[in-house]
Amino acid sequence: MLDVHRLRVFRSVVASGSVQAAAANLGYTPSAVSQHLTALQRETGLTLLARAGRGLRPTAAGHALAAEADRVLARLGEAESLIADLRSGRTGALSIAYFASVGAAWMPLVVRRITTDLPGVRIDLKLCEHIPDSREERADVQVVVGATGFDPGSGFTAHHVFDDPYVAVLPAGHRFADRVEVDLADLADERWVDNDFARGWCRANLIEACTAAGFSPAFRVEAHDYPTALAFVGAGIGLTVLPALGAAKLPDGVTCVRLVRPTPIRSIYVVVHDAVEHTPAVQTAVAALREAAGEAGR
Known part of the structure; x- marks a missing residue:
């Protein structure tokens, strides 16, 4: 069996x-370092290091072992953190995944609530635009967009928290900029800036609403994200249509107008891992997400 301490010295x-x-x-x-290296090479039966001038460089076998050592030592560090949490009475860790437009809008409030109520909880945040296929890769709590009644998979429960209506973001001086609302069909002949390069569910939802209004939008520019699309609108290149949460902080020179007839809406859910659903950390996170959604609704 390899000596972990020698692996640390080797790394x-x-x-x-x-x-x-x-x-x-x-x-x-x-x-002492040389003795550890000699012992490790004897244990493995491999030449792990070679002379390079006054220093040492890893051999091919050394490179491979160093990469594996990184993974082993990282997992060992996680185990040591868990032991420290258990020994000190802390309540452990909580992983939360979320998509981009709720990051700035919701997550600061959520994290503040958790760290205030449960200061011993370690929070692992991950930006994730989809639900991972592997159960092992999924977070304890994930904020997702989904169709009504979507199935989060076995072992997980979805809680609806918010319906996010889409808005049109227009450059200042646009003929519709002073309106409170605008029919989606009235935008049919406008120059559109796409804001969902990944062609995800939010974009498909928009296209379906446009089809219901009798047209297909003419995208002149494809942007990878909401902030870039908003910048294009500010430059007068065209308009973009996106969920209201994505338009929470608009740059200068643009305005947003409500869309009607029809109003595209995306539904936001909190997906919770059933195994940790009743832990204080998860319950606090879900309550904070509901609170953030309520603030957004108001």
Whole structure:
């Protein structure tokens, strides 16, 4: 069995480039570092390092072992953090995944609520625009967009929290800029800026609404995200249509107008892993997300 401590020393040598530098970083003597390297190479039966001038460089086998050591040491670090949490009575970690437009709009409030109510909880945030196929890759809590009644998969429960209507974002001076609302069909002949390069559910929802209004939008520019699309609108290139949460912070020189007849709407859900649904951290997170959604609605 490999000695984990020797792996740490070996990884330090690879990162530092020499025994002397690794010894200085670790607080060891060069002799102690050399002894650990010799023992590791004896254990593995491999030549892991070769001379390179005054330093050392990893061999092909050394590169492979260093990469694997990174993974092993990372997992060991996670286990050590868990043990520290359990020993000190902290309530552990909570992973939350969310999509881009709720990041700035909701997540600061959510994180503040969790860290205030449960200061011992470690929060792992992940930007994720889709639900991972693998159960192991899924977060404890994930904010997602989905069709009404969508199935989050076995072992997970979806809670509807918000309906987000789409708005038209127009450059200042546009003929519709002073209106409170505009019919979607009235935008049929406008120059459109696309804001969903991934062609995701939100874009499909918009296209379906345009079809119901009797037209297909003519996209003149394809942007990868909402902020870029809004910048194009501000430059007078065209208009963009996006969910209201994406238009929460508009740049200068643009305005948003409600869409009617029809009003495209995306439904936002919080998907919770059933195994942790009743933990204080998850319950606090879901309550905070509902609170953020309520603020958005108001």
